Amino acid sequence: MTDMQVQRHAPIREQVANILRDAIVDQRLTPGQLLVERELCEMTSASRASVREALRQLQAEGLVESHNGRGTSVTVISTATARHVYQVRSSLEGLAARLFAEHASDQDRAAFRAAVTELAEETAKGADAAALLKAKSRAYDVLFRGCGNPVLHQTVQTLQHRVTRLRALTLAQEGRAERSADEVTAIADAVDARDGEAAQAAAMTHVEEAARVMLAAAEGPPSH
Template structure:
């Protein structure tokens, strides 16, 4: 439980939010679970005030929700909500890939290739979900930062925590991590060819396939109590 303890030199509220966010993403805190403030204080070694502030932040991000006087619970991602996230994500990531292919610097392209190669290596060695999520997040961070549109990058960041939860669900499905590497590899090839249309099509197809896998996974998630 040492990774669940706050570090005293950093802002406590932010640390608590990060700890709980990570626990939600990797499902140590499961969908629909009631979050008891006393237990969260013990888990993080933080004050009740800091825990409450962190929960308010996570509620704004859509990761937790208040249940009409019954307390705060981890948000259950319904199939409808998950599909809506991917409906927004597909055109945004497609546009980012197009802009990256057309405008990214040589350094950006090299960084993207390196990040995707790292993702492929992690996948091949059978890395755990946390390592795969970090590797994939690094690749997308290069893509969005290098696309040359800060507004697009900021817009995508508002979805990032929900996307990460959904990505964890899809990568947990049999064979999905391997197929995902192939799909992202198609984006790399289009980017290296400076083919904006092909990069957009590859990125959109990748999201659409992830959405298909996600719908099957989320449909099996237990309903909120």
């Protein structure tokens, strides 16, 4: 667990929260798992006080839940919650893509295209889920920061950790990573054309496809 231990030069509470958040996203800490403070202290080389502070932060983000004195566990994302998150994502990301296509600076457009190209290259070489998630997050960070609406950006940030968990689950489905990269490339093509309507449609299609894959996986294979 040495690669997960706290770096002593970083703010401890924040670093512990980052470590645990990453472990939840990539499912080293699995949905529904009871989180034992002693084990988390060993995992992060942090004190119980720092771990408790980090857990409170993660609870506020919706990643863990407390059970009235009976411990804390990783939040399970229900099918209904996933559907609700995707509905909100579709609207917000569609609007962000439209605004970005219509108003972004040339510098931001170039940065978005570079990030999308990096995502496509990482996907083509079969990079692992962690690398794909980071590449995709970089692309979306450029999009949201450059869309010209700080309220939209702030609103998206409140969903970001749950969105990342869902992305990790969908990218694990066969063929999804390649299709996802193609869908994000379509957004970049519309941005380059300064076509706000097409960018919005491409962004919403991307989210709707992710939702379809996620919900189909949650329901399991059809019975015969």
